[in-house]
Amino acid sequence: MATDPEADTVELPPVPTFGRGRPQRAAQRIHPRRIAAGHLKLYGQLRGWALAADGKTRAGRLAALALGTLTAYRVGHQDPRALALGAAAYGVAAWRAGRPVPPTREELQRRFLLGVRELIGDRPGIHLRELYDSFQARPAAAHLDDARLRAVIDQCGLTVHRSLRIGTVTGKSGIKLADVEALLSPEKEETPLSDVDAGQGSPEGAVEPTQTHVEPPVEQP
Known part of the structure; x- marks a missing residue:
């Protein structure tokens, strides 16, 4: 990615997220880390969808997931080609979901x-x-x-x-x-002092300390 030194904003050197070589190509390669990242993302979305509901809705979603898993297992056991196609489709979906997010x-x-x-x-x-x-x-x-x-x-x-x-x-x-x-590691800004700490008067509505009034002693005749 070229950078114009006379422009108002400057693009910093990109860093490849997956693979080696130029960042634009490295990020698009079929890399195991990208597929693994996409798998975790898809799993998190599916888990969040199943657990987001409450009560009967959550139980229904979990039952649907279990039924779908059992059906996929039976189809794959009967026809290995369907299992291979399903695995390939999921790999493509995981690769697409693992697309790196451009850094800020x-x-x-x-x-x-x-x-x-x-x-x-x-x-x-x-x-x-x-x-x-x-x-x-x-x-x-x-x-x-x-x-x-x-x-x-x-x-x-x-x-x-x-x-x-x-x-x-x-x-x-x-x-x-x-x-x-x-x-x-920039230094943290000091917390500003409050009005009372800065030596100013008490804020409006503050409770003033009560003073104890002592009655003078009564002299005996």
């Missing part, structure tokens, strides 16, 4: 930041040249040139330092590990 922009940004952190390792940062070469060597980002990768870095909010020292190499622009960690 926030998820793509997080994947990119995780990839940068993995490339940095235990070093204080990484130079841009090494970052570009490492990403372009992967099939998911092989179609992105330096300008497009730089646009992705800016879109993720990373700061590019003009001179970053890593080991004995200095004088090259790069990204610090601290900046990546800050974007992956």
Whole structure:
């Protein structure tokens, strides 16, 4: 998927969900993980349909499922070709149901930041040249040139330092590990203080503490 560095929005490098190679083709391959994911999805839908009703309706749905399973078993036992056709049809349905859901922009940004952190390792940062070469060597980002990768870095909010020292190499622009960690785990905003905690007056309707009135002692004549 090409990316225009001059556009207002930048598409991040896609990540293949199934298989290998280019993401568009990898997601469409007949991969066991996609069929397994589709099977779990179909099973969850069928289970939810059977248990969604109450009382007699639920019992009727469960009985219908049991009868359908028994009928399919008898037909498959009598005619193995019907069993093979049924299994093939269910495999196609599971493959279609297991179609990967496109990740959100926030998820793509997080994947990119995780990839940068993995490339940095235990070093204080990484130079841009090494970052570009490492990403372009992967099939998911092989179609992105330096300008497009730089646009992705800016879109993720990373700061590019003009001179970053890593080991004995200095004088090259790069990204610090601290900046990546800050974007992956942002600090939680402090909870605002209430009016009373902030030193303001008590809110309207608050109950004031009662004062005890002590009567003076009566002197005896």
